[in-house]
Structures are given as structure tokens and as C-alpha cells.
Amino acid sequence: MNSAEISSSLDGGSSVGGSGDNGSHNDEGEISNLVNEGEQQLQADAAAAVAEDDEGAAKLMDNEVAAAAAAAQRQEEQLAAAVMGGKLEIIDDGEESNFPPPIPIEQQLAATKTKRMGKLEVIDDGVGDENNSPPIPIEQSSAANSTEKGNDKTTSNLHIPKLAASREDQQVDRQRMETPRSVYAGPRVEDTEQKATLVDDIVYDAVPVDDIPDDAVAIRPSWWKRHPKVAVCGLVLVSVMVVAVVASVAIAIRDRIRGDEQNSGTPSPATPPSDKCFANRGELVSAIDRYLTTEDCPSNRDCDVGKEYGWPMKSWCVSNIQDMSELFSGRIQFDEDLSQWNVSSVTDMSFMFNGAIAFNGNLSSWDVSSVTNIHCIWDGDLSSWDVSSVTDMSAMFHGATAFNGDLSSWDVSSVTDMSAMFNGATAFNGNLSSWDVSSVTDMSAMFQNADAFNGNLMSWDVSSVTTTNSMFDGSDFFNGDLSSWNVSSVTTMRGMFAYADAFNGDLSSWDVSSVTDMSAMFNGATAFNGNLSSWDVSSVTDMSAMFQNADAFNGNLMSWDVSSVTTTNSMFDGSDFFNGNLSSWNVSSVTDMNGMFDSADAFNGDLSSWDVSSVTDMSFMMSGATAFYGDLSSWDVSSVTDMSGMFIGAYAFNGDLSSWDVSSVTDMRWMFWNGDLSSWDVSSVTTMNNMIYGATAFNGNLSSWNVSSVIDMSEMFSGASAFNQDLCAWADIFPYSSASNIFSNSGCTYDGTPQLDQRGPFCASSSCTIS
Structure with missing residues (x-):
């Protein structure tokens, strides 16, 4: 009750009766308590002003409190004087007083602060106080404040809920702490969870007044805050129920889909094609990798890339892609249906399915009219393809072992490169x-290892090749x-018919002058064993292995200009039947005759007039030429550095080579014959390792040889069963560590x-004396 209410009560006091002095003293005490209550209310207001750290507001509040306290003191004195002077009679008739019940101090505190300061707010969450605890009795509050009366600062009398020093104050604090309250004097907090925490931590604890911040708020904790365990359990239960319902619905949908597929005997329809088209090759390559590897989309229609671009892969929009080279290269298990792809913009399909050995899709409907490079693409039914714009078909069916499609109607008039086109297409x-191949310039390896091919190519115009x-x-x-091919533009025929086991065509009229x-x-x-006698080979620089292992060849090459x-x-290595006349050949430009007649079992031609002065390598030249015994005594071998194995296995050869200048030779391994080599x-x-190896008839005197440069003589005379010469002359220059x-x-x-x-020992001598 404030001072105005007290004055109102005094004005109507004459209507209230009393009976004697005892009644007067009781009423006087009650009035005094009411006055103290008003004073306490004003003091609380002053405390709030001080707590908000606003000096101006605090000073103003101090003045108001002082004035109100003075007025209340005067009213108390006037009331006491009136009672004592007999002007006012108080009668206690035993009935309830007409005075209104005292307003709870909490409401007075909140209302007064809101009205005076405009900075505090009372929040009611609509939930009643479960304890319905009454406000702390005014008598206790008055008793607590009485210990601090007389201080200069009004705020020194405040105790909300400051720790008390006196026994009475401690009793009040204890009651405050033990009784749950709806008032929280803490900072303004908007977060509900944090509010509950602060209420639990502070409402039941004594908080010093000085620690209460400016923005205080009266909060009543909600029910779920006061019962958190029950609330959490309820929330978990609800969540589990929701998850169970969602899972049940999903399983039901899946079972329905599977059931429809089993009943109909057909797979479920594809996901409708996405409106999203691939913008570039990189995006497409990444999606393919995700589809086939990361997300395993072929068996998972709900994969992310399928949702993004469509499922299955055939529904993808690839109309913007121009380069599909190597798109599925090396994916040996790939066999997706791509029949619906729009490839009309693609220009490069090289190596697209190279190594995708499992792929057997039908691409017959593809529009490949823009494709210019189809190098090493794949196999399949391509009969209806329009390839009129293609210029490069190199390695197109390379390694397509099962391909035997019909390509008879293809327009290949624009193609310039057919190299390795059917290489390895064994079927x-x-x-x-x-086919119009008039524009083709490169047919290298076109049918290489195409084991089954024996097509009619007689009418081909190869004039540009x-x-x-x-x-x-x-x-x-x-x-x-x-036979009718015009090969006049061909410059290289290396290996053209190599290992073409069945070929024996007529090539006699070919113009090979540019080769x-x-x-x-x-x-x-x-x-x-064709007739090549009239060939103009005057431009040829390399004939290495030309007739190697051509077992049947024994053609007349005498007139060739080499x-x-x-x-x-x-050149004739392993040509078992060749024994042509090569005596007139001009070999003055030849530098390498390595293995030229190696294992040419039948060859015994006259080579005595050959100019071999430019030759540097004669290694294994006559090796295994078991029939050869020609005269080579006049050869100028001064440029030769390698004679290793030159006559190994040439058992019939016993020519005189004593005049040969072998001063440039550095390698004579496996070289042997039965002539005089002493000079x-x-x-x-x-x-010289294995130089005379196996020369069963050789017994030449080599003691005069200067072997000071030799670093390897291992097995030099091994197997030379007739050799038994004294080589003590080598004792001082012999390579003992490698013999x-x-x-x-x-x-x-x-x-x-x-x-x-x-x-020693040195063959015929057990040891040699020092010279």
C-alpha cells in the first residue's frame, strides 16, 4: 500500500470504532506496518534505478524516496497524535477489517518499476505457480529492514535476495531459497532453453543485489523446463513413431513396385529423362564415372547421378557434346544401352569403345553424319550409318575380334586414313x-592380323595411297x-605381306619406282614366289628382312638396281630355297649386311665381285649358310668393325681370307673357318670369345696374333677338336682374368x-718360360 492509500484510509477512519487503549495500540502497529510497506516499496524502486547504472535516474529516485519517506513519517506522527489526543477512536468489533488485502510485494515491485523506469518487463508464461506460495510476509520484510534503518543510502535497506548477517535475515533468506519463485532477476534472455537453465541455476540461489544486471526480467519457467526428463522421453517416443511410419510407407512402395515387375514380367519403367543436358565433355565424363563406379547406378536406379541426369544412361541428353573420344575406353565390362543418344553434334568418336570388350549395343540408329574422326571406335551393326563425312577411320575396328558386320553400303569417299582399320578383327x-577409296592415303596395317579376311579388292583405286x-x-x-593396283604413289611397303601365309598374288606389273x-x-x-624381276627398285634404300623366312621364294632378282x-x-635370312644370281648387284652403298644370308641353307651364289668397302657390320652374315663356300678372298673389309658369328655354322666354307684387312674389327665372337688366318x-x-667354337677342322697357327687389346677370350677354341697349337707367345699379353x-x-x-x-697352360704347352 502506498502513501495515497494510507491517506485515503485516514480520511475514512471516523467510521471505524474501537474499544480502549489495547485496540488503539494494535491498530497503531498495523498502520505502522503499512507505512513501512510503502517505504519498502519506494526503496525497492530506488534499488532498481541504481542497478541499471543510470546515475541520473538513481539520483531522481533518491529524491523521490526521501520525500515520500518524509511524508509518510509526518502522516504517521499525525495519526499517532490523533489517536493519543482522543480525536480518533478505533473500535475492534471482531469482524474482518474493511481495509483491502495487501498487494503482494512482487506485483508492487514489478508495477512500480515498469511505471517509473520503463525498462523492466513482467513476463507471464501462462502457467500457474505449482506451489502457490504466498509472498513473504510483510512483518518478516519489515524485521529484516529494521536492522539497517538510519543509513544515508536508501538502497542499503534492500535485500532481494541479498545474504543476511542477522539471525532473522538468515531465516528470511532460507525461506526464499527453499520456496520456488516465479521471479528471476537475471539478464534478459530470448533463448528458451537458456532461460530454463538460468531459472534453475538462479531462482533457488541467493544472488547479491549488486550482481543483478540492468535488463532484468521476471520469468516463470514453463512446465517442460521444470520437468526436462519427462519432456525428453516424450520427444524421443514421438520421433521413433514418425521414423517407423515413414519406413513402413517406403517398404510398402518398394514391395508394390517389385510386385508389379514380377507380375508384368517386364522391368520397371526408366526414370523420365532429365531436362538437364550435359554442357561439355568434362561433365559427361564425370557423370559416366559416377554412374559406373562411384554410385553403381546400373543396379541402383535411385543413385544421385540418375536423379540428376536420368536413369538409365540411355535417357541422357548428350546433344551438346561434340567430343566423345575415349568415352568408354578400357571399361571392359561396360554394356549399357545407348541407342537413344542424340550424337548428331559429335565430330570425334575416336577410341570411344576401345577395349570395351563386353559392349555389344545397337548403335545402328545413331546419326553420325557430323563425325570426322571415328578412329578405333568399336564393333556392332553399323550398316545404316552415314559416314560420308568421316575422314579418319584409322583403327576403327582394331581388336574387334567378333566383328563381321555388313559395311558394303558405306560411302567412304571422304576418308583419307584407313590405317589399322581392321587390325586384329580376326572374324x-x-x-x-x-568401296570408293580414291581419297585414302594411308592403308598401313589396314588388314593386319585380320586372320579371316580374303575379300575382293581388285577394283580399288589406290592411286592416292x-x-x-x-x-x-x-x-x-x-x-x-x-595385280591391277596402281601403287605408283606408294613410298613405303615395309612388311606389306609379312606372314601373309597364303598370299602368292601376281605383282609383276606393279610400279614400285617411288618406294x-x-x-x-x-x-x-x-x-x-611371285615374279618380281621387272621391278624398278632404284629408289629403295632399305631391303632388310625383305625375304626373311619366305621359304618358297626363289625369284630372279639379277637385274635389280640396288x-x-x-x-x-x-634380307634372305631363313629363305630356305633361295639361290638366285646376285653377282651383278652394286652393293657399294650398303653399310649393314648383318645376317644377310643367315640360315639360307641353299644359297651358294657368286659374291666375289661385290664392293663391300662401305660395310661396317658383317656379323652372322653367312651364319648357318651350310651350302656356301664362295670365294671372298678379294673383299675389302677394312671398314668392318663387327665380324661376330660371320661364318658360324657355315660348315662348307673354307675360303682363303688371309689377305683380309681386319684392323678395324673389334668383335670376332663366334667367327670361324678353316683357312689361313696367320697374317x-x-x-x-x-x-674373341667363341671365335673358333666348334670349328672341328681348324688347326691354324695363330701364335703371331697380337691379342694385347683382347679383353675376352672365353671358350675361344672350345669344341675345336683338331686344334692343338703352342700359344706361349701370348703368355705376356694374355687376358688371364677372362679366358x-x-x-x-x-x-x-x-x-x-x-x-x-x-x-700356362697354353694348349700344346703346359707352361711357358719367361721370354
Whole structure:
């Protein structure tokens, strides 16, 4: 009750009766309590002003409190004087007083602060106080305040809920702490969870007045805050129920879909194609990798990439893509349906399905009219493809072992490169007779290892072709008629019919005047024995292995102009039946004759007039030429550095080579014959291992040889069963550390390996004295 209410009560006091002094004293005490209550209310207001750290407001409140206290004191004195002077009689009739009940101090505090300061707010969450605890009695509050009366500062009397020093104050504090309250004097908090925490932590604890911040708020904790465990359990229960319902619905939908598929016997429909088209090659490559690898979309229609671009892959929008090269290259298990793809913008399909050995999709409906590069793409039914714009078909069906599609109607008039087009297409034997190949310049390896191919190519216009390297290499069954081909533009025919086991076509009229490389041209063409006598080979520089292992060949090559040839390495190696007349050949430009007649069992031609002055390598030249015994005594071998194995296995050869200048030779491994070699200058030779190996008739005197440069003589005379010469002259210049088994299985009396400390043995001598 404030001072105005007290004054109102005094004005109406004459209507209230009393009976004696005792009544007067009781009423006087009650009035005094009311006055103290008003004073306490004003003091609380002053405390709030001080707490908000606003000096101006605090000073104003101090003045108001002082004035109100003075007025209340005067009213109390006037009331007491009136009672004592008999002007006012108080009668206690035993009935309830007409005075209104005292307003709870909490409401007075909140209302007064809101009205005076405008900064505090009372929040009611609508939930009643479960304890319905009454406000602290005014008597207790008055008693607590009485201990601090007389202080200069009004705020010193405040105790909300400051720790008390007196016994009475401690009792009040204890009651405050034990009784749950609805009032929280803490900072303004908007977060509900934090409010509940602060209420739990502060409402039941004594908080010093000085610690209460400016923005205080009266909060009543909600029910779920006061019962958190019950609330959490309820929330968990509800969540579990929601999850169970969602899972049940999903399972029901899945079962319904599976049931429909089983009943209908057909797979579920594809996800409608996405409106999203691939913007570039990189985006498409990434999606393919996700589809096939990361997300395993072929077996998972709900994969993310399927949702983004459509499922299955055939529904993808690829109309913006121009480059599909190597798109599925190396994906050996790939076999997705791509029949609906719009590839009309694609220009490059090279290696698109290279190595995708499981792929067998139907791409016959693809519009490939814009494609210019279809190099090594794949196999399949492509008969209806419009390839009129394609310029490069190189390796298109490379390794397509099962492909044998119909390509007879293809317009290939724009194609310039057909290299390796059917390389390794072991089943292909399609009809290509009507193809217009007039623009093609490269047919190298076109039918290489196309084992089944034997198509009719007689009418092909190959006048623009410049290279036919390995064109029919390994085409085991090809024996087509190529007699009318115009090959005048061809510059290289390397390996063209190599290992074409069945080929024996007529090539006699071919104009090969532009050809520079015929190396390995008929290598392994075991059936070929065509007439090549009229060929103009004047431009050819390389004939290495040209007839190697051409077992049936024994053509007349006598008139060939080989003056430009620089290498005949292995030219007739393994040509079992060749024994042509090559005596007139001009080989003055040849530098490499390595293995030229190696294992040419029948060859015994006259080579005595050959100019071999430019040759540097004669290694294994006559090796295994078991029938050869020609005269080579006049050869100028001064440029030769390698004679290793030159006559190994040439058992019939016993020519006189004593005049040969071998001063440049550094390697004589495996070289042997039965002639007189005593005068040879071998001072530059570094390797003689196995030189006379197996020369069963050789017993030449080599004691005069200067072997000071030799670093390897291992097994030099091994197997030379007739050899038994004294080589003590070598004792001081012999390479003892690298002459193991030099005389093993020879005819030497002492066939052990020479030792430095013994200076022997050296074949016919057990040891050699110091010279």
C-alpha cells in the first residue's frame, strides 16, 4: 500500500470504532506496518534505478524516496497524535477489517518499476505457480529492514535476495531459497532453453543485489523446463513413431513396385529423362564415372547421378557434346544401352569403345553424319550409318575380334586414313569390293592380323595411297588379286605381306619406282614366289628382312638396281630355297649386311665381285649358310668393325681370307673357318670369345696374333677338336682374368684355363718360360 492509500484510509477512519487503549495500540502497529510497506516499496524502486547504472535516474529516485519517506513519517506522527489526543477512536468489533488485502510485494515491485523506469518487463508464461506460495510476509520484510534503518543510502535497506548477517535475515533468506519463485532477476534472455537453465541455476540461489544486471526480467519457467526428463522421453517416443511410419510407407512402395515387375514380367519403367543436358565433355565424363563406379547406378536406379541426369544412361541428353573420344575406353565390362543418344553434334568418336570388350549395343540408329574422326571406335551393326563425312577411320575396328558386320553400303569417299582399320578383327571378312577409296592415303596395317579376311579388292583405286606398311601382315587367308593396283604413289611397303601365309598374288606389273622402304615386305610369306624381276627398285634404300623366312621364294632378282640400298640386314635370312644370281648387284652403298644370308641353307651364289668397302657390320652374315663356300678372298673389309658369328655354322666354307684387312674389327665372337688366318692384324680386336667354337677342322697357327687389346677370350677354341697349337707367345699379353674354358673340349694337349702365376697352360704347352 502506498502513501495515497494510507491517506485515503485516514480520511475514512471516523467510521471505524474501537474499544480502549489495547485496540488503539494494535491498530497503531498495523498502520505502522503499512507505512513501512510503502517505504519498502519506494526503496525497492530506488534499488532498481541504481542497478541499471543510470546515475541520473538513481539520483531522481533518491529524491523521490526521501520525500515520500518524509511524508509518510509526518502522516504517521499525525495519526499517532490523533489517536493519543482522543480525536480518533478505533473500535475492534471482531469482524474482518474493511481495509483491502495487501498487494503482494512482487506485483508492487514489478508495477512500480515498469511505471517509473520503463525498462523492466513482467513476463507471464501462462502457467500457474505449482506451489502457490504466498509472498513473504510483510512483518518478516519489515524485521529484516529494521536492522539497517538510519543509513544515508536508501538502497542499503534492500535485500532481494541479498545474504543476511542477522539471525532473522538468515531465516528470511532460507525461506526464499527453499520456496520456488516465479521471479528471476537475471539478464534478459530470448533463448528458451537458456532461460530454463538460468531459472534453475538462479531462482533457488541467493544472488547479491549488486550482481543483478540492468535488463532484468521476471520469468516463470514453463512446465517442460521444470520437468526436462519427462519432456525428453516424450520427444524421443514421438520421433521413433514418425521414423517407423515413414519406413513402413517406403517398404510398402518398394514391395508394390517389385510386385508389379514380377507380375508384368517386364522391368520397371526408366526414370523420365532429365531436362538437364550435359554442357561439355568434362561433365559427361564425370557423370559416366559416377554412374559406373562411384554410385553403381546400373543396379541402383535411385543413385544421385540418375536423379540428376536420368536413369538409365540411355535417357541422357548428350546433344551438346561434340567430343566423345575415349568415352568408354578400357571399361571392359561396360554394356549399357545407348541407342537413344542424340550424337548428331559429335565430330570425334575416336577410341570411344576401345577395349570395351563386353559392349555389344545397337548403335545402328545413331546419326553420325557430323563425325570426322571415328578412329578405333568399336564393333556392332553399323550398316545404316552415314559416314560420308568421316575422314579418319584409322583403327576403327582394331581388336574387334567378333566383328563381321555388313559395311558394303558405306560411302567412304571422304576418308583419307584407313590405317589399322581392321587390325586384329580376326572374324571380319565383309564385302568391301564397292568401296570408293580414291581419297585414302594411308592403308598401313589396314588388314593386319585380320586372320579371316580374303575379300575382293581388285577394283580399288589406290592411286592416292602413299603407305601400305604391314597392310596384310598376318592376314593368314588373304590371297586376293591385286595385280591391277596402281601403287605408283606408294613410298613405303615395309612388311606389306609379312606372314601373309597364303598370299602368292601376281605383282609383276606393279610400279614400285617411288618406294624407298621394302624392309620385311615378304617376311614370313611362306607361300609367296611371285615374279618380281621387272621391278624398278632404284629408289629403295632399305631391303632388310625383305625375304626373311619366305621359304618358297626363289625369284630372279639379277637385274635389280640396288645401288641406293644401304641395308640388307637379314634380307634372305631363313629363305630356305633361295639361290638366285646376285653377282651383278652394286652393293657399294650398303653399310649393314648383318645376317644377310643367315640360315639360307641353299644359297651358294657368286659374291666375289661385290664392293663391300662401305660395310661396317658383317656379323652372322653367312651364319648357318651350310651350302656356301664362295670365294671372298678379294673383299675389302677394312671398314668392318663387327665380324661376330660371320661364318658360324657355315660348315662348307673354307675360303682363303688371309689377305683380309681386319684392323678395324673389334668383335670376332663366334667367327670361324678353316683357312689361313696367320697374317691377320687383330690388334684392334677386343672380343674373341667363341671365335673358333666348334670349328672341328681348324688347326691354324695363330701364335703371331697380337691379342694385347683382347679383353675376352672365353671358350675361344672350345669344341675345336683338331686344334692343338703352342700359344706361349701370348703368355705376356694374355687376358688371364677372362679366358675361362678357352681350350675346353678342344684338341689341346693341356686344355685347362691358363693361370698367370703358372704362365700356362697354353694348349700344346703346359707352361711357358719367361721370354
